[in-house]
Amino acid sequence: MSKNDFSIQEVFGGGLTEVAPVSELRVDGKKDEKLKKVLYPSILLAVLIVLWEVCVLAFGMPQTVLPSPFSVARALAVNFKSLILPELIFTLEIIAAGYTISVLAGFLLAALCSQSRLLARSAAPLAVMFMVTPTIILIPIFMVFLGFSPIVRIIVVVLQCVPIIMLNTLTGFMSIEPQQREMLAAHGCSRRQILTKFTIFNAMPQIFTGLKIGCVISTIAALGADFAMGKEGLGYRIKISSSMVAIDMVFATIIVAALVGIVMFEIVSFIERRVIVWKRGG
Amino acid sequence: MSKIEMRGVSKKFMARREELLALCDINLRVEEGEFVCIVGPSGCGKSTIIRIIDDIIKPTAGVVKVDGVTYDNSLPIPRELVRKMGFVFQTSNLYPWLTVRENICLPLKIFGLRGREWAEYADFLIDRAGMAGSADQYPRSLSRGMSQRAGVVRAMVHRPEILLMDEPFGSLDERTRERMNVELLDIWRESGITVIFITHNISEAVLLSQRAYIMAIDPGRVIGDVEIRLKRRDLSALSDYHFVEYCDYINRSIGSIGLEKAI
Ligand SMILES: Nc1ncnc2c1ncn2[C@@H]1O[C@H](COP(=O)(O)OP(=O)(O)OP(=O)(O)O)[C@@H](O)[C@H]1O
Ligand SMILES: [Mg+2]
Numbered sequence: 001m002s003k004n005d006f007s008i009q010e011v012f013g014g015g016l017t018e019v020a021p022v023s024e025l026r027v028d029g030k031k032d033e034k035l036k037k038v039l040y041p042s043i044l045l046a047v048l049i050v051l052w053e054v055c056v057l058a059f060g061m062p063q064t065v066l067p068s069p070f071s072v073a074r075a076l077a078v079n080f081k082s083l084i085l086p087e088l089i090f091t092l093e094i095i096a097a098g099y100t101i102s103v104l105a106g107f108l109l110a111a112l113c114s115q116s117r118l119l120a121r122s123a124a125p126l127a128v129m130f131m132v133t134p135t136i137i138l139i140p141i142f143m144v145f146l147g148f149s150p151i152v153r154i155i156v157v158v159l160q161c162v163p164i165i166m167l168n169t170l171t172g173f174m175s176i177e178p179q180q181r182e183m184l185a186a187h188g189c190s191r192r193q194i195l196t197k198f199t200i201f202n203a204m205p206q207i208f209t210g211l212k213i214g215c216v217i218s219t220i221a222a223l224g225a226d227f228a229m230g231k232e233g234l235g236y237r238i239k240i241s242s243s244m245v246a247i248d249m250v251f252a253t254i255i256v257a258a259l260v261g262i263v264m265f266e267i268v269s270f271i272e273r274r275v276i277v278w279k280r281g282g
Numbered sequence: 283m284s285k286i287e288m289r290g291v292s293k294k295f296m297a298r299r300e301e302l303l304a305l306c307d308i309n310l311r312v313e314e315g316e317f318v319c320i321v322g323p324s325g326c327g328k329s330t331i332i333r334i335i336d337d338i339i340k341p342t343a344g345v346v347k348v349d350g351v352t353y354d355n356s357l358p359i360p361r362e363l364v365r366k367m368g369f370v371f372q373t374s375n376l377y378p379w380l381t382v383r384e385n386i387c388l389p390l391k392i393f394g395l396r397g398r399e400w401a402e403y404a405d406f407l408i409d410r411a412g413m414a415g416s417a418d419q420y421p422r423s424l425s426r427g428m429s430q431r432a433g434v435v436r437a438m439v440h441r442p443e444i445l446l447m448d449e450p451f452g453s454l455d456e457r458t459r460e461r462m463n464v465e466l467l468d469i470w471r472e473s474g475i476t477v478i479f480i481t482h483n484i485s486e487a488v489l490l491s492q493r494a495y496i497m498a499i500d501p502g503r504v505i506g507d508v509e510i511r512l513k514r515r516d517l518s519a520l521s522d523y524h525f526v527e528y529c530d531y532i533n534r535s536i537g538s539i540g541l542e543k544a545i
Contacts, residue, residue: 183375186336187392188364197388201379278379278420 067248076252083249084237084256091222091234092260094150098157099218099264103211105158106165113166114173114199124170127163135159136224143229153225153233160221161214168210172203205279208272215268219261234260283350285444285476286312286335291344293330303501304330308344310495310504317470317477319487321532322497328480330502332446335478336367348444365393368437368475370450374429376421382432383408383417389440400440407435411465427458434466438473445470445477452481460517463489467515488512488528489519496535506535 049069055061056068063071076084109127113120135156142152176199184194226235234257241249293305305327312318320328333339335346337359345354349366353359368389376385386408390400408417411431421429430450437445451459463486470477481487487494488510495507510528512519519525 179371179373180375180377182333182338183369183371184392185338186333186367186369187389188337188359188361189392193392198377201377204379276379278422 064245064247067251071248072251072255075246075248076255079249079252080256084234084253087226087232087234087237087253088256088260090150090232091226091257094153094157094222094225094233095218095260095264098154098161098222099214101154101158102161102165102214102218106162106210106214107169109162109166110169110173113170120170120174124167127167130159131163131167134224135221136228139225139228148229148231150232153222153229156225157218157221161218164217165210165214168206168213169203172206172210173199175206176202204276208268208276211268212265212272215264216261219257219264223257284311284347285314285316285349286310286478287347288331288334289345289347291331291334291341291346293327293334293339294342305334305341306501306503308502308504312476312478314476315474316493317467317479317491319479319481319491319494320497321481321484321487321494321536322502323499323536324482325502326497326499327502328482328497329448332448332478332480335446336364336369365440366443368440368442368445370430370433370437370445370447372449372452374421374426374433376424376429376432376436378421381418381420382413382424385421386417386432386436386439389436393440395440403441404435404439407438411435427454427462430454430462431465434462434469438469438475443476445475445479447477447479449480449482451486452483459486460520464516466490484529484532485520485525488525488532489515494532496532498536508532508535 052066053069056066061068067075109123113123138159139152139156142155146152180202181194181198184198189197222233223235223238226233226237227239230236230239234253238250238253238257241247241253288308288310291305291308292303295302295304308327308331310318310331320331322328330339334341335348337346337353340355342355345352347353348359348363351360351363353363376382377388380388383404387401387404390396390404405414408414411434413428413432413435416424416428421432424432430453433450437447451462454462466477467490469475479487479490481490489512491510493507493509495504497503498505508528508531512522512524512528514522
């Protein structure tokens with residue numbers, strides 16, 4: 001907030017704060033801040049791209065080592081429909097299936113654990129163990145049973161993603177201020193009323209943290225599985241392009257893969273802002 | 283018949299495999315329309331008394347009688363009786379995901395009091411507390427004093443007959459607290475509500491209450507009660523000779539068992 005005030009003073013001069021009502025100033029400050037949030041990184045990105053192009057031209061880099069941004073864009077435009085899009089759809093399907101299952105399973109497990117201290121104590125350390133294990137190393141084992149089935153990839157995503165969603169949700173369910181809960185207990189609320197009126201709302205911020213990290217984790221896991229299993233997927237496209245020394249295609253596919261994670265994350269963030277309205281604003 | 287009565291109430295907690303006698307043989311009577319304070323050092327079991335009255339925790343021994351209805355270790359409090367109680371806590375306990383108005387109306391929802399007249403009464407109270415302007419905001423924008431005021435309004439919204447207040451103004455600055463005290467007295471006079479008010483601030487207890495129960499620690503027990511008769515109950519009373527006398531008396535009763543420091 002003080003930062004907003006500062007930027008307003010900087011732009012409009014100090015006198016204004018005394019004249020204009022505080023509420024209006026805050027709104028101005030927020031708009032300003034929002035614009036900067038998009039503008040600054042965009043400018044930096046543009047500068048980096050230009051620098052990249054200049055470097056490639058100036059040092060005469062061969063396209064097979066570092067393609068220019070222009071040739072990456074061209075590769076993207078020319079090959080998107082034929083080479084990238086099918087793989088994108090495939091990987092998106094894996095991510096969508098894996099993420100959806102993870103969200104449901106993560107919630108269910110967290111809900112169960114929140115009801116039983118014993119279960120929470122037994123399950124949480126295992127969840128942590130899974131969380132820190134890169135599950136793509138398990139692919140050879142699953143392939144023994146399932147071959148090249150896409151189910152293997154979905155399992156990899158789910159195993160990587162469930163623990164993070166479960167642990168965050170569980171933390172949300174458990175982080176209860178006794179005083180805040182007591183307010184409902186004093187009014188004679190039942191366990192169920194406390195759950196629906198308090199516990200779930202109280203856990204919302206942590207639940208969304210889990211959902212957001214889950215976006216990133218599931219994308220990473222799906223791409224990793226593509227690399228490891230081959231045949232299909234964005235990760236496979238990157239690998240194959242690389243082996244064919246089509247470095248511009250490697251870059252083009254990387255950009256698409258990165259966008260998958262970013263877009264997913266932003267969608268969940270958008271929903272979060274819609275749900276957790278009480279944290280918004282100055 | 284007393285409005286609230288506790289007879290021989292004791293409470294033992296198990297803390298780290300050790301028994302802790304939090305309350306020992308508590309006997310209290312609060313008459314209808316009376317304003318009673320409970321004063322005592324931290325940890326003497328003041329909050330436990332309130333939790334036993336609203337039946338969140340069960341007494342180890344003894345009975346509670348409210349409005350002629352008895353409940354104890356085995357007999358739970360009837361729901362109609364809870365409806366007659368309003369609660370104010372040390373922290374305002376407003377839920378951040380509800381607007382101030384939704385927070386205030388929460389007891390109406392819990393007790394299933396629908397209908398226009400309840401909503402209108404809530405609006406009336408909000409207006410009276412000077413909170414109309416912030417009623418549709420989220421609590422995070424409220425000052426501490428305002429939050430606590432919303433907490434008091436929430437406790438009144440279902441027209442309770444008994445107000446149970448657990449150190450409600452303990453976290454406010456001196457000035458704000460005095461103002462809230464005066465407002466609370468106004469509410470009490472107008473509504474004729476029965477109040478149990480917990481505090482560790484002696485002058486607050488003397489200013490507010492008609493009777494003050496004095497508690498001591500280890501084990502938590504009542505060591506006496508004082509009837510307080512002040513000509514006027516407002517800020518001018520603070521410099522009254524009798525006011526100072528009462529404070530001094532309570533201070534000495536607590537001091538006589540060596541706990542001045544705790545207070
Ligand atoms: N659920 C519980 N389990 C174990 N011990 C408890 C529990 N609740 C309270 N106690 C203990 O009982 C004693 C009385 O607690 P209580 O909260 O009633 O004190 P208090 O007078 O309200 O203190 P304060 O002024 O700090 O609020 C304390 O020693 C506390 O540690
Ligand atoms: Mg207390």
